[in-house]
Amino acid sequence: MSGPSTYIPKSGLEKWIDQRLPLPRLMHDTMQTFPTPRNLNIWYTFGGILTFCLGVQIITGIVLAMHYVANAGLAFDSVEKIMRDVNYGWLIRYIHANGASMFFLAVYIHMFRGLYYGSYKAPRELIWILGVLIYLLMMATAFFGYVLPWGQMSFWGATVITNLFSAIPVIGQHIATWLWGDFAVGDATLNRFFSLHYLLPFIIAAVVGLHIWALHVPGNNNPLGIDVKSPQDTLPFHPYYTVKDAFYLCLYVILFAAFVFYSPDFFGNPDNYQPANPLVTPPDIVPEWYLLPYYAMLRSVPNKLLGVLVMGLALVTLVLLPWLDTSRVRSLRFRPVMKQFFWVFAVDCVLLGYCGSQSVEAVAFGIPLVIVARLGTVYYLAYFWVLMPIIGLIETPKKLPASIAQSVLGDKAVAAAE
Ligand code: HEM
Structure with missing residues (x-):
């Protein structure tokens, strides 16, 4: 963490905890007094929005997993059951499905922001590289998740993407067979994709922890791209940026809710409302x-x-x-x-x-x-x-x-x- 800690425990209990596990000190130094450039604009609220998106995906995903059945014969119907019979299942599913798009929308804004303000340049290279790792993990997670409803697009998407590995000379076909767990995309594939889809968000959460840790060493870059030189250049993170981040998060949630409640299939593909059929290839995958x-x-x-x-x-x-x-x-x-x-x-x-x-x-x-x-x-x-x-x-x-x-x-x- 950059700079000495300014944390003073307010009670005997806080002091007791601080001497054994300085977690309140960490929260205080990173979320309250952290010196943050005073010129951060709206585009700097997306890191917080992304943290929120990750949380939403994990919580809704865990609930969905309570009702979802990872079996090629039952998966499609289990999703229909979630939509029709599980209390508020439709809401949880639509939040999770649209949440993936809202997550990517935020991540693209976050990345283009970094690109524009040169936030990847020294001394923030590792923040950027950890970000790229998160992005790759997000793509893998989204791909595995899309396969789970076992609709036409799930099945054929999985077939096209896993088949890419077969392009590798000599060993390609073996790799594809190994990925499938069978000689084609099938039940074994669905099961392992479910397992990985459940696992990866927690790995993403861990990498986000490193990403934010790496951010707190040099501190934030800013729209001017110049270094902080004096205390006058910064403001404490709380209340200035907690309030600003919360405000823009609310706006983002309104947009998110508009999709969930008014156009829940906006980002979806109608072919995925057809159960997977290995004998019928959709016209466009x-x-x-x-x-x-x-x-x-x-x-x-x-x-x-x-x-x-x-x-x-x-x-x-x-x-x-x-x-x-x-x-x-x-x-x-x-x-x-x-x-x-x-x-x-x-x-x-x-x-x-x-x-x-x-x-x-x-x-x-x-x-x-x-x-x-x-x-x-x-x-x-x-x-x-x-x-x-x-x-x-x-x-x-x-x-x-x-x-x-x-x-x-x-x-x-x-x-x-x-
Ligand atoms: C789950 C996904 C992610 C989360 C939760 C996350 C979180 C954050 C947070 C909280 C910040 C500080 C606030 C801000 O600058 O907005 C930040 C900064 C940053 N992030 Fe991410 N991030 C994610 C993905 C990414 C990706 C995919 C990249 C790039 C490939 C990236 C690159 C950066 C950079 C370069 C900064 C420093 C920006 C600056 O100081 O100008 N992040 N991130």
């Missing part, structure tokens, strides 16, 4: 929206193995990001050239997502979408491997403010306080 950009990259390459490698590279690139960015300046607010490419990158990700949602033969405005996806994939990789290292070296950044306090309060207020 589409993953959930949050995996679509990677799905587009995978399909944009005509060779299966190369497609898998390109998709893998797109993910590995995120881990290497702190070393691909050569700029001395963190925040894109002060990087006029890179900022333009950042927005093109954001649009590129949405475009890739759109391509992933359409059939492989789809054409828009006379252009085959597979070509659009191919160009989108090239831009995605070029953004990190070409633009970031080169522009970081040649761009002239704008002048940085003298301090956070000066930027927020102005010269006079800072001078008066000194």
Whole structure:
């Protein structure tokens, strides 16, 4: 934890606990007095929102698991039973299903925020890398979860994704068989996916613990991307940021509730209301929206193995990001050239997502979408491997403010306080 502790036990009991297990001290130093830059904006409330989302997924998931049956012959009906016969089962299920989308929406905002303000740069590389690990675990968890209702899309999604491993030369087919626990996706696969789907959120929670621990060593970055220099640059976390985080969390919950109560199947796929049928392939096999950009990259390459490698590279690139960015300046607010490419990158990700949602033969405005996806994939990789290292070296950044306090309060207020 950065800086000495300011905790003073208020009662004999607190003192007794503090000497044996300084948990109240930890909470006090991280959640109350923690010096937090005074200029954090709305985009900094998403870490808290994500913690809330993880909690919601774990609680609703545990309740669902009390009624769900992980058996290929019974899974689909057990989910229908949850929807119809279990008290408030429909609510718990819709919160869990839409919760996954709300979780990913928040994580994408959180990641793009980090990308924009250069939060992955030294000394916060490990915060970022632990974040990427969380993101990968989230994708795996969501994939396993989507298989559990054992609808058409569950079954065929599982078949397509596990079959990707068979592209690996020589041992690929053996790996696929090993993953299935059988010679095709079936009951054994469903069982192990359920087991992993239950396990992974707890691993995510542990990695989130490390993520936040790593955050508390250098402290938060901020929209200016400059370091904290004096106590004037910061505010205590409580009440300033507890209140701000709570306010934006309420807004997020309203959006979440709007989906759950007014359009609970908005993110879903109607094919998943059909029980899994290994003999009937759906016309288009589409993953959930949050995996679509990677799905587009995978399909944009005509060779299966190369497609898998390109998709893998797109993910590995995120881990290497702190070393691909050569700029001395963190925040894109002060990087006029890179900022333009950042927005093109954001649009590129949405475009890739759109391509992933359409059939492989789809054409828009006379252009085959597979070509659009191919160009989108090239831009995605070029953004990190070409633009970031080169522009970081040649761009002239704008002048940085003298301090956070000066930027927020102005010269006079800072001078008066000194
Ligand atoms: C379960 C998922 C996650 C949770 C609960 C979580 C939680 C948090 C919290 C509470 C903060 C501090 C508040 C804030 O800056 O918003 C934070 C900061 C941060 N997170 Fe995450 N996070 C998650 C996923 C991720 C992912 C996927 C990435 C990136 C790949 C990431 C990268 C970062 C970075 C770089 C910071 C420091 C930001 C700064 O100081 O500017 N996080 N996270």
